[in-house]
Amino acid sequence: MERIPLGNTVFEGRNNAYLIPGDRPTLVDVGVATDAVRQDLHDGLDALGYDVADIDAIVLTHWHADHTGLAGEVQAESDAAVYVHEDDAALVAGDEDALAEERRISERRFEEWGIPEEPLDELTTFLGGHEELRGDTVDVTPVTDGDRIAAGDDELEVVHLPGHAAGLSAYAFDGDDGREAFVGDAILPKYTPNVGGADLRVDRPLATYLDSLDRLVDLDFARAWPGHRDSIDDPAARARVIAGHHRERTERVLSVLDEHGPADAWTVSAHLFGDLSNIHILHGPGEAFAHLDHLVEAGVVEQDGSEYALAAADAEASELVAVPETKR
Numbered sequence: 001m002e003r004i005p006l007g008n009t010v011f012e013g014r015n016n017a018y019l020i021p022g023d024r025p026t027l028v029d030v031g032v033a034t035d036a037v038r039q040d041l042h043d044g045l046d047a048l049g050y051d052v053a054d055i056d057a058i059v060l061t062h063w064h065a066d067h068t069g070l071a072g073e074v075q076a077e078s079d080a081a082v083y084v085h086e087d088d089a090a091l092v093a094g095d096e097d098a099l100a101e102e103r104r105i106s107e108r109r110f111e112e113w114g115i116p117e118e119p120l121d122e123l124t125t126f127l128g129g130h131e132e133l134r135g136d137t138v139d140v141t142p143v144t145d146g147d148r149i150a151a152g153d154d155e156l157e158v159v160h161l162p163g164h165a166a167g168l169s170a171y172a173f174d175g176d177d178g179r180e181a182f183v184g185d186a187i188l189p190k191y192t193p194n195v196g197g198a199d200l201r202v203d204r205p206l207a208t209y210l211d212s213l214d215r216l217v218d219l220d221f222a223r224a225w226p227g228h229r230d231s232i233d234d235p236a237a238r239a240r241v242i243a244g245h246h247r248e249r250t251e252r253v254l255s256v257l258d259e260h261g262p263a264d265a266w267t268v269s270a271h272l273f274g275d276l277s278n279i280h281i282l283h284g285p286g287e288a289f290a291h292l293d294h295l296v297e298a299g300v301v302e303q304d305g306s307e308y309a310l311a312a313a314d315a316e317a318s319e320l321v322a323v324p325e326t327k328r
Ligand SMILES: [Zn+2]
Pocket: 062, 064, 164, 185, 198
């Protein structure tokens, strides 16, 4: 398996595509649809002795444009089958109804979160200005947890890990030291993947994501190959560290409500993250919302319209966010 580094000036830094060579040459993720990234992908394949037309399959970890943008044009040139989890399939396919529904949910949330007019305008302009990164429409083959997909000379197993995106899926395979997986943005080596703002369709985003971290600890992969940056040598340990970050963040959300009184998600986000620009206008309050929603479900915070208020003086983050035990 070979990593193909791709540029990405827009979102979380550089992206990775991966090539699984063999009988059925397969790409895992493809990067945004820009001239520069198209060139990166062509150059990367060329260096490995492959051409876009040789690709037989593309597996996508989730619907975000920095992972899927070039899928349509690679498919047009190669006739490759494109696999993605069923929960993200319609968005990747460019289905108008699914895109409109996603926009409708987003607009409702932005209002609920209390994003003021000026940053909201900036965010809307930012998102509207980046729609072309999604690329051409794709003919997708939906997959679900446990499915097996022929790739290279072996196969990939679909492991559904929702949270950052509703359909986010890892693809597991037998590596040199045991079971390994392509994990997209389920876990990243340097920072904590956004939860709450990255896919507004996800119900109970924090609890959903914590379950996925728990599953990653359970699966205890020998190595993970993320959508950004370098491979992760102990994915279970990384999942535990990220769960710990969420526990700390929950603690901070509780103290913001304690010190400042009732607040909406935008205000909580400002206390946590300060001033925000471009995509962070979405990710900041989204993250605050994911935590507030989690606290409401646990009964320690009460929601009245857009406002959240502390309902229990003795709430303990350690009881509200579980950090999974290592299974070794
Ligand atoms: Zn993502």
